[in-house]
Amino acid sequence: MRKTACLAAAFCIVAPALHADSLTLFATGEDLATAGFTAPKLTRDGWALEFSRIMVSFDQITAWQSNPPFMADGPEIFGEALVFPGPVIVDLVDADEDDRVKLASMVAAPGHYNALSWALVPAASGEIEGYSLVLEGVARKDGQDVAFTLRSADAMMHACGEYMGDTRKGFVTDDSAGDLEITLHLDHLFGRADKGAEDETNIAALGFDSFAAGGVYEFSLGDLHVGHVGEGHCHVTSM
Amino acid sequence: MSLRCRSALLLCLALVVSAPQMALAHAAIMEAEVAxxxxxxxxxxxxxxxxxxxxxxxxxxxxxxxxxxxxxxxxxxxxxxxxxxxxxxxxxxxxxxxxxxxxxxxxxxxxxxxxxxxxxxxxxxxxxxxxxxxGALGTALYARSRKGKPDASA
Structure with missing residues (x-):
């Protein structure tokens, strides 16, 4: 009995502080952010990338209960909105064991939050002032080490449909908390050597050769469609 | 869970076929419903x-x-x-x-x-x-065949 009580107490201490009626937002650059681009997942032009930090500035984050479901086919989402405080600046390299970084958690009405809108916005102050996305690290190829800083000042609004992944997300009930995830697909920036040259990712991606001299570069997110919700898609609009 | 895909129908058929065999050996009964x-x-x-x-x-x-x-x-x-x-x-x-x-x-x-x-x-x-x-016709396919003699114990 004592042992059971101790175990229960221990569980209470380590259990995540998520209330049953809450919705928690995470951001992730997946393993490509935390582990980098390593063989066979090199960039499309054969570079290994190790990131020291990937700073992202998010704002206007809103979870939606849309009915009928929003299908990421336009900039506007209709439904019940849950607005999260912002802006939020996070480092996607400094992530948990699931490669996720917590953005915020809020009390939420029960339901299925099946859409998510958010913006990448230039930071108003701080280390990445003026930029919405900054990637720093070292690239390696053929014995050459190249230190780089790549940064974008673009402001991009994302209107996303339902999160898509191994588990369906966004359900808040009286008994359980829900979570959602903003997913940045870094292979849309750099491509992937383990995919064919004709793969859409590699056709559109920047690769790394154009940054191979090292130093600081600015780039445009343009039509790269880096922002997703898991494997689900977003309608992207320049702000 | 894949039993709920197209193969589900085949599985149902197999169950229908096997169940009567316990009571009536050598008899094969197949029932199918169009769903x-x-x-x-x-x-x-x-x-x-x-x-x-x-x-x-x-x-x-x-x-x-x-x-x-x-x-x-x-x-x-x-x-x-x-x-x-x-x-x-x-x-x-x-x-x-x-x-x-x-x-x-x-x-x-x-x-x-x-x-x-x-x-x-x-x-x-x-x-x-x-x-x-x-396929919403709701029709049924019923087939039955018997091979050999009925099991005396049935």
Whole structure:
């Protein structure tokens, strides 16, 4: 009995502080952010990338209960909105064991939050002032080490449909908390050597050769469609 | 959970066949019922099929849990027989890090009312899912054959 009580107490201490009626937002650059681009997942032009930090500035984050479901086919989402405080600046390299970084958690009405809108916005102050996305690290190829800083000042609004992944997300009930995830697909920036040259990712991606001299570069997110919700898609609009 | 796809019908047939055999050896009885099924076709805007894409199905009564899953064929097609649960059924089709979600409304009398799917606007590529109800005739196929003599113990 004592042992059971101790175990229960221990569980209470380590259990995540998520209330049953809450919705928690995470951001992730997946393993490509935390582990980098390593063989066979090199960039499309054969570079290994190790990131020291990937700073992202998010704002206007809103979870939606849309009915009928929003299908990421336009900039506007209709439904019940849950607005999260912002802006939020996070480092996607400094992530948990699931490669996720917590953005915020809020009390939420029960339901299925099946859409998510958010913006990448230039930071108003701080280390990445003026930029919405900054990637720093070292690239390696053929014995050459190249230190780089790549940064974008673009402001991009994302209107996303339902999160898509191994588990369906966004359900808040009286008994359980829900979570959602903003997913940045870094292979849309750099491509992937383990995919064919004709793969859409590699056709559109920047690769790394154009940054191979090292130093600081600015780039445009343009039509790269880096922002997703898991494997689900977003309608992207320049702000 | 894949038993709820097209192979579910075959499994049901097998059960119907095997159950009477316990009581009547050497008798093979087959019963089949034509049920309403959903045919799914997943393909890219280019027309290229989503060959062997992962398919995950969610039922309206417990939308957070997987109701059924399977793999599309080489033509990107997949069929399943939904339970008689009215409401919104949702289907995910995933392949190579990209996915598409489709929803269909099934009413009390089981007609498919609406279908919608998520476009992928990235790089002018789109994933599309077409869902078509078929086979709602409700007819039955009954076949019975007997080989040899009935088991005396039956």
């Amino acid at each position: 309403q099924a959903i045919r799914l076709h997943a393909f890219y805007e280019t027309g290229e099929p989503m060959s062997q894409a992962q398919v995950i199905i969610y039922a309206p009564d417990d939308p957070a849990q997987v109701w059924g899953q399977g793999i599309a064929d080489m033509d990107g097609r997949y069929e399943f027989i939904p339970d008689a649960i009215a409401g919104r059924w949702s289907v995910q089709v995933r392949q190579a890090g990209h996915g598409v979600m489709a929803h269909l409304e099934i009413g009390a009398n089981a007609p498919v009312i609406t279908v919608s799917s998520t476009p992928d606007t990235w790089a002018q590529r789109a994933l599309m899912v077409a869902l078509v109800a078929w």
